[in-house]
Amino acid sequence: MTESLKLALVDDHDLFREGLYFLLNNQNSKPEIKAVSNGQELLDLQANWQADIILMDIEMPVMNGIEASKEVMKKYPNTKIIALSMHANENYYSEMIDAGAKAFLLKNSSFEEVQQAIEAVMEGKNFFSPEILESIIKNLNRKKNQPSKSDLTQREVEILYNICKGLSNQEIAEILFISKRTVDKHRENILLKTQSKNTAALVIYAIKNHIFEV
Amino acid sequence: MTESLKLALVDDHDLFREGLYFLLNNQNSKPEIKAVSNGQELLDLQANWQADIILMDIEMPVMNGIEASKEVMKKYPNTKIIALSMHANENYYSEMIDAGAKAFLLKNSSFEEVQQAIEAVMEGKNFFSPEILESIIKNLNRKKNQPSKSDLTQREVEILYNICKGLSNQEIAEILFISKRTVDKHRENILLKTQSKNTAALVIYAIKNHIFEV
């Protein structure tokens, strides 16, 4: 790492951010580091300071890591984004990689792995946590057959979200100003797409796919 | 803080643990710190090294923070436990406080709050993140009226668990070797006790109350 390396750290958990900031600042090499707490703040920062490497959390308020990564890559396509996720969720890493991330680490990675990831992306290489690699390989074949969140349309996600809130089709129809029969139809399609056979399975699917938070 | 203060850090996320370890080690006062990655490791450590203060994560593999806290308090009741949680979940903090925790911080607390919490528990006081306090106050009145996990009988929990797995009453009846009408009745009672009005709400309740894991 050269002394001019500019590194941004984007995470909404203050303690985690402070700790990682400290670790990064106490290596042999001293990159220039700026830390912010969500995607929007990162974009604001980018207006007059462009990071070479961004360590990006995914689940954040205001603007999440996926949206933020897309925006960053649009304006500064040479930026190297390293995703930092709490969970090894299949949808997350595929979406982050779509969004332009070059590396993907779990938050229970060691700091050494963070350093390895930084070196890797600087050399134009990719880097993944062992757990992520394992998960990718395990899902390689399943992927093609199984529907994911992105297979649900926007409207379907909206319907599913309201189902999770405990609303009946009738109630959902009323708040969306459409016929109950339309909601029936959407629900039927969602069951089919998610390969669920009842409401309980739908709710579990929604939570696993981050359509609904408990 | 005196120089002899002994502090244990229990968290399964390596990066978070390493970062916080670093921060704690670079204060003016230098406590003696040992870091482990789950409750069982903490208990093993306690065998020949008793911490004065324990910074304890809740969600951990092998042994979670609640179980670990109970064990620690049984053997070393003077230990001050500070809980570190990702979410402001109502059940978590009540269970952790039952288990003997004196302070409760969220992981998006600042390091300053960690220091304040440490000072507070050393003086025998309690300490809570502002978000936690807010949540506690908001739930103060609700608490007494609302049933919690313990209000469901063992059988009801079993039924609810199977509902979350996506089984119908008929299917549940078959695997439990009872009549479908009995499962109907259990389900009705569960709806009443949890103040839910349909399956979706039941599943959300079950997850919030750790009866079912996604």
Place this chain on the structure above:
DNA sequence: AACACTCTACGTACAAATACCTATTGCGCA
């Protein structure tokens, strides 16, 4: 002995969800 509680079970009625049809509109892509 009286009481409370759990688990069991049934009757009845109605509401909601599931399943399999068809069909129109509008929008974007090849």
Place this chain on the structure above:
DNA sequence: TGCGCAATAGGTATTTGTACGTAGAGTGTT
């Protein structure tokens, strides 16, 4: 221009869930 797809909506039938009754057998407590 034609094609696919999302969103809308209805018909009809069946299954499942929700709601309010009752009630016996077993267990443990006062």
